[in-house]
Amino acid sequence: xxxxxMRVTLTxxxxxSVTVSRQLTKHSGFxxxxxxDMAVDDNAVPLSAVAVDVDDATLKLVIEWLTEHRDxxxxxxxxxxxxxxxxxxxxxxxxxxxxxxxxxxxxxxxYAVITAADKLDIKxxxxxxxxxxxxxxxxxxxxEMREILQLECDFTExxxxxxxxxxxxxxx
Amino acid sequence: DLxxxxxxxxxxxxxxxxxxxxxxxxxxCGIERGMKKPLEYRERLMIRGERSTTDLKIWTKRHFxxxxxxxxxxxxxxxxxxxxxxxxxxxxxxILFSLYKKRHYYYSFQCCDFRDRNNFPSHFDRSTICHLMxxxxxxxxxxxxxxxxxxxxxxxxxxAKNTMNFCGIVLRIPRxxxxxxxxxxxxxxxxxxxxxxxxxxxxxxxxxxxKKQSYVILLxxxxxxxxxxxxxxxxxxxxxxxxxxxxx
Numbered sequence: 396x397x398x399x400x401m402r403v404t405l406t407x408x409x410x411x412s413v414t415v416s417r418q419l420t421k422h423s424g425f426x427x428x429x430x431x432d433m434a435v436d437d438n439a440v441p442l443s444a445v446a447v448d449v450d451d452a453t454l455k456l457v458i459e460w461l462t463e464h465r466d467x468x469x470x471x472x473x474x475x476x477x478x479x480x481x482x483x484x485x486x487x488x489x490x491x492x493x494x495x496x497x498x499x500x501x502x503x504x505x506y507a508v509i510t511a512a513d514k515l516d517i518k519x520x521x522x523x524x525x526x527x528x529x530x531x532x533x534x535x536x537x538x539e540m541r542e543i544l545q546l547e548c549d550f551t552e553x554x555x556x557x558x559x560x561x562x563x564x565x566x567x
Numbered sequence: 568d569l570x571x572x573x574x575x576x577x578x579x580x581x582x583x584x585x586x587x588x589x590x591x592x593x594x595x596c597g598i599e600r601g602m603k604k605p606l607e608y609r610e611r612l613m614i615r616g617e618r619s620t621t622d623l624k625i626w627t628k629r630h631f632x633x634x635x636x637x638x639x640x641x642x643x644x645x646x647x648x649x650x651x652x653x654x655x656x657x658x659x660x661x662i663l664f665s666l667y668k669k670r671h672y673y674y675s676f677q678c679c680d681f682r683d684r685n686n687f688p689s690h691f692d693r694s695t696i697c698h699l700m701x702x703x704x705x706x707x708x709x710x711x712x713x714x715x716x717x718x719x720x721x722x723x724x725x726x727a728k729n730t731m732n733f734c735g736i737v738l739r740i741p742r743x744x745x746x747x748x749x750x751x752x753x754x755x756x757x758x759x760x761x762x763x764x765x766x767x768x769x770x771x772x773x774x775x776x777x778k779k780q781s782y783v784i785l786l787x788x789x790x791x792x793x794x795x796x797x798x799x800x801x802x803x804x805x806x807x808x809x810x811x812x813x814x815x
Contacts, residue, residue, distance in 0.1 A: 506569065509569060509573060510569065510573075513570065513572070513573055521573070521576070522576075525573060525576045525577050525580060526580050528577050529577045529580035529581055530580075532577070532581065532585060532589065533581060533582070533585055534585070535585075535588075536588070537588050537591065540588060540589060540591055541591050544591065546591045546592050546595070547592060548591065548592055549592045549593050550592065550593065550596075554593075558590055558596070561587065562587050562588055562590075
């Protein structure tokens with residue numbers, strides 16, 4: 396179903412407003428549900444407003460991704476364990492993520508987009524960003540993983556020894 | 568912090584070795600422990616020994632490591648923590664883990680050790696077997712588990728009955744242990760059947776069925792295979808192995 400006439404105004408967590416085509420927001424389960432809950436008649440009301448818990452900068456990235464993927468088929472195909480793979484990220488998406496890597500807070504940006512995709516229920520974007528993070532982690536040592544994910548070790552000495560023993564075969 | 572569902576999503580894109588390493592803190596450890604997802608189709612995990620060494624080689628698609636035999640046994644527990652196996656078969660010196668898939672697709676995990684073959688079944692004690700049962704549908708241990716006592720068998724039998732989705736176990740145990748198991752724990756009506764079976768074919772089957780969610784009837788089968796003469800067979804096999812070794 397296409398909604399050519401209707402546009403949606405998204406209000407970000409930092410107070411900014413962005414108006415986008417309904418053709419883009421159809422990929423977001425959260426926004427679609429919000430519009431449905433408002434019982435908006437698609438043809439009669441040309442504009443509706445939805446508040447999203449995402450900051451302005453992140454929402455712009457999300458909209459950029461949605462614009463590129465506006466013609467993607469819906470619903471997003473659920474993949475089984477057999478079909479799931481991390482090395483099939485489309486070239487445009489790879490370039491899109493690569494662009495963030497030039498920023499100082501690259502990790503934060505990736506985290507923000509993952510969280511936004513989760514909050515807005517955009518399955519395609521969530522899947523792509525999770526794959527990207529998985530690919531970043533893949534093949535790294537425990538210390539490198541800890542650095543990438545910025546996680547503190549809260550194991551006791553005994554627990555740490557146990558995990559090291561279990562992981563001895565796969566730790567470099 | 569990313570929510571648990573997203574961490575799980577990321578975990579699902581990692582191979583086995585990376586998932587092992589991803590246990591970076593208590594939270595991730597808990598998430599990883601709660602996941603029971605099989606390996607992705609493109610990953611093949613294999614552990615295999617060589618004749619010239621007691622070391623074992625572990626392969627995944629992107630990973631290659633050499634571990635000791637005891638480490639491999641330790642990994643066996645680890646694997647069963649992470650993956651749901653369709654069938655676990657321990658045959659001679661090979662452990663074959665099959666992750667049952669639709670469309671007849673299987674993964675295998677093989678573990679071989681040519682020097683420690685006689686000690687191999689001793690690694691499969693009561694707790695290890697029960698642990699494997701919780702992570703698989705069928706467990707077959709085709710080497711003689713000489714360390715098991717009749718009370719261990721009873722415990723395994725009860726665990727099998729109480730473990731959801733578990734379909735069957737096949738064990739090989741010394742004849743004496745099996746007789747004691749029948750005498751100590753089976754009712755009179757079973758004793759007659761089992762003693763008859765033991766005398767006639769030296770195997771017996773314990774079969775019972777139950778309903779799961781009113782739709783699926785699971786067949787719980789405990790098949791305890793006995794050896795006619797444990798010592799004689801073992802001696803014969805040893806002789807055979809020695810002959811093969813000398814000839815090679």
